[in-house]
Amino acid sequence: MCGIVAYLGSRTAYPILIKGLKRLEYRGYDSAGIALVGSAMNVVKCKGKVSDLEAASKGLDISGSIGMGHTRWATHGVPNDVNSHPHVSMNGKFVLVHNGIIENYAHLKKELLTRGYTFKSETDTEVLVNFIESIYLEKKVSAELSVRLALSRVIGAYGIVVYCSEEPDVLIAARKGSPLVIGVGENEYFMASDASPII
Numbered sequence: 598m599c600g601i602v603a604y605l606g607s608r609t610a611y612p613i614l615i616k617g618l619k620r621l622e623y624r625g626y627d628s629a630g631i632a633l634v635g636s637a638m639n640v641v642k643c644k645g646k647v648s649d650l651e652a653a654s655k656g657l658d659i660s661g662s663i664g665m666g667h668t669r670w671a672t673h674g675v676p677n678d679v680n681s682h683p684h685v686s687m688n689g690k691f692v693l694v695h696n697g698i699i700e701n702y703a704h705l706k707k708e709l710l711t712r713g714y715t716f717k718s719e720t721d722t723e724v725l726v727n728f729i730e731s732i733y734l735e736k737k738v739s740a741e742l743s744v745r746l747a748l749s750r751v752i753g754a755y756g757i758v759v760y761c762s763e764e765p766d767v768l769i770a771a772r773k774g775s776p777l778v779i780g781v782g783e784n785e786y787f788m789a790s791d792a793s794p795i796i
């Protein structure tokens with residue numbers, strides 16, 4: 598099992614994500630990563646512990662108030678920096694963290710390869726983020742509808758958090774067979790694999 602933490606609000610997301618990921622460490626993991634949205638979108642990820650992620654984040658602009666964090670338990674692809682989450686889509690429009698397994702990822706990947714998509718990692722997750730982006734670009738629908746349409750073709754279990762750079766005030770969450778809880782505050786939202794980061 599791995600972990601997801603995400604935040605959308607007016608506070609600085611970085612400390613909330615790091616603290617949340619530490620609370621989820623008990624679930625077990627091999628890599629950790631975060632995506633932060635401030636003046637630009639920054640992604641930092643690495644094999645190892647959340648403390649390694651903190652070290653790798655030194656010097657990063659951590660002012661963003663939207664972000665997502667992930668601890669990975671590798672199922673598709675070895676534990677390494679590239680296979681760690683978050684994963685960014687080929688054209689850079691979507692970033693995603695994922696708990697679980699996309700069982701039909703090979704079929705979806707083949708479809709995307711014929712449409713010119715390329716992949717950096719060995720993960721099922723990178724297939725999903727590119728599949729979402731391909732629907733968004735081809736059908737010219739909202740990010741939320743793109744996620745819905747993509748998931749209607751997915752077989753497997755997932756908890757996901759998705760961000761689209763063209764819809765900058767929105768985080769999209771979905772789950773099936775994997776846990777994901779949402780905490781609603783005053784003009785702020787938390788998402789996590791269980792309640793411990795939110796508490």
Ligand code: GLU
Nearest residue numbers: 599669670672673696697
């Ligand atoms: N299947 C995904 C991967 O291998 C997610 C694994 C997880 O739940 O951490 O990257």
